[in-house]
Amino acid sequence: MNHTHRKVTGTIDGRKFEAPHGATLLDTAKGLGLTIPTLCHHPGLPPDGNCRLCLVESGGRLLASCMYPLRSDGEAFLTASPLALEARAFVLRLLLARAPNDAYLLGLAGELGVGADPRLTDGADGCIRCGRCVRACRAAGSEAIALVGRGRERKVAGPFFEAPIDCVGCAACARACPTGHIAYSEEPRSIWGRDFDLEPCPLCGRPMGTPEELRRAGVENPVCPACRRREYSKSLMGLPEASFPAP
Amino acid sequence: MTQKTIQVTPSRCIGCLNCELACASRDWGQYFPAGSKINLVFFKDGGQVPVTCFQCDEAPCLRVCQTGALARDEATGVIETDPSRCVGCRTCVSVCPFGNIAYSRPGRRVEKCDQCQGQPRCAAVCPSGALTYVDDAKVVQARRRAFAESLKEVAKEALK
Numbered sequence: 553m554n555h556t557h558r559k560v561t562g563t564i565d566g567r568k569f570e571a572p573h574g575a576t577l578l579d580t581a582k583g584l585g586l587t588i589p590t591l592c593h594h595p596g597l598p599p600d601g602n603c604r605l606c607l608v609e610s611g612g613r614l615l616a617s618c619m620y621p622l623r624s625d626g627e628a629f630l631t632a633s634p635l636a637l638e639a640r641a642f643v644l645r646l647l648l649a650r651a652p653n654d655a656y657l658l659g660l661a662g663e664l665g666v667g668a669d670p671r672l673t674d675g676a677d678g679c680i681r682c683g684r685c686v687r688a689c690r691a692a693g694s695e696a697i698a699l700v701g702r703g704r705e706r707k708v709a710g711p712f713f714e715a716p717i718d719c720v721g722c723a724a725c726a727r728a729c730p731t732g733h734i735a736y737s738e739e740p741r742s743i744w745g746r747d748f749d750l751e752p753c754p755l756c757g758r759p760m761g762t763p764e765e766l767r768r769a770g771v772e773n774p775v776c777p778a779c780r781r782r783e784y785s786k787s788l789m790g791l792p793e794a795s796f797p798a799p
Numbered sequence: 800m801t802q803k804t805i806q807v808t809p810s811r812c813i814g815c816l817n818c819e820l821a822c823a824s825r826d827w828g829q830y831f832p833a834g835s836k837i838n839l840v841f842f843k844d845g846g847q848v849p850v851t852c853f854q855c856d857e858a859p860c861l862r863v864c865q866t867g868a869l870a871r872d873e874a875t876g877v878i879e880t881d882p883s884r885c886v887g888c889r890t891c892v893s894v895c896p897f898g899n900i901a902y903s904r905p906g907r908r909v910e911k912c913d914q915c916q917g918q919p920r921c922a923a924v925c926p927s928g929a930l931t932y933v934d935d936a937k938v939v940q941a942r943r944r945a946f947a948e949s950l951k952e953v954a955k956e957a958l959k
Contacts, residue, residue, distance in 0.1 A: 594866075594884075594886065595867075595881070595883045595884045596866025596867055596868050596881070596883070596884030596885060596886055597866060597886065688886040688887075688888070691865040691866050691886060691888070692865065692886060692888030692890060693863075693865070693888070693890065722887075722888050722889060722890075723887065724886045724887050724888035724889075727886060727887030727907060728886040728887070738904070760893075761889070761893060765889070765890075765893065766893055768890070769863065769890045769893035769894050770863075770894065771893050771894055774893065776898070777892060777895065777898030777899075777900075777901060778838075778898060779898070780895070780896065780897055780898030781838055781840050781850050781897060781898040781899070782840050784850075784896075784897060785809075785840040785842075785848035785850055786842070788809050788848055
């Protein structure tokens with residue numbers, strides 16, 4: 553059955569919404585101008601509901617709004633009810649135990665008046681295990697890293713906890729990390745314990761990227777963007793009345 | 800296919816760089832040519848060509864983007880960027896055949912020409928008509944007219 557054109561109605565914090573069937577609660581709340589704090593959500597990546605910051609209440613139930621699809625009419629959600637705020641404060645304490653120095657978390661903690669749970673600070677490595685890096689890696693076209701282990705052992709790692717062999721060094725993971733936990737260097741390129749060569753542009757010699765990332769992009773005989781512009785501009789020079797784009 | 804095009808006529812370009820500065824000032828608030836989405840290519844033996852995104856129909860950048868950070872505005876045909884969706888994998892930079900999309904490290908986002916939402920500043924400040932913002936249909940019309948002009952004398956001869 554095709555639901556593409558079906559609309560769903562309900563309320564968030566008492567405000568009426570009409571959303572496409574299957575839209576997420578978070579996106580719909582954003583559309584109403586409401587702010588729900590998120591950390592593992594990335595608008596360009598599939599939601600995973602890992603950080604639990606975006607919890608909201610619906611009739612005594614707590615829902616991760618980033619991945620709650622709106623499918624039935626008449627639901628009422630509360631983003632700042634006592635239950636939702638209590639749950640959010642609890643989650644925040646756990647997240648702060650992992651990443652005690654993250655500016656965004658500290659800001660939220662200030663608003664809600666909570667601090668890191670002092671019993672849990674031995675795992676404070678800056679990573680909140682949200683897997684945004686893992687999703688970014690897959691979206692970029694590789695599957696070099698994954699969330700491995702369970703419970704307190706859980707962490708992001710390459711296979712067998714070694715430097716990931718499928719990593720192309722694009723660093724999309726590090727740019728997607730909400731807490732800035734993944735250390736990397738652009739030039740020379742190194743990340744996840746691996747050092748990468750940087751392919752020089754055959755025309756000007758400037759580094760274009762790692763050979764692995766250029767191969768992943770499927771580019772044959774790569775040339776740097778500046779030289780690509782130069783190359784095709786040349787062909788337009790000899791034509792006095794030429795203009796482009798051509799019809 | 801775009802509705803309107805930033806048409807480039809290299810023979811009219813005087814190399815003033817106004818376009819680069821106007822472009823950069825929109826997003827960076829300062830004259831910062833490295834942040835420009837239109838670029839002048841200068842040649843050692845003289846002359847220059849301004850180049851910017853063509854908004855390709857079969858756009859390689861759009862094809863490889865897996866996060867929706869690049870999407871075509873169906874009404875205008877322009878490929879727009881959504882920085883919040885970009886994860887910075889830079890595959891689009893690698894696959895653009897023309898070098899007209901860049902990743903900005905300071906901005907942490909991909910940057911490409913979006914025709915300034917219908918009011919391109921580069922074309923507005925170009926003093927010599929090297930950059931004009933025209934209807935796609937008119938580009939075709941002008942080209943057809945120029946070709947016809949070149950045949951005018953031949954046609955006259957034939958009619959004698």
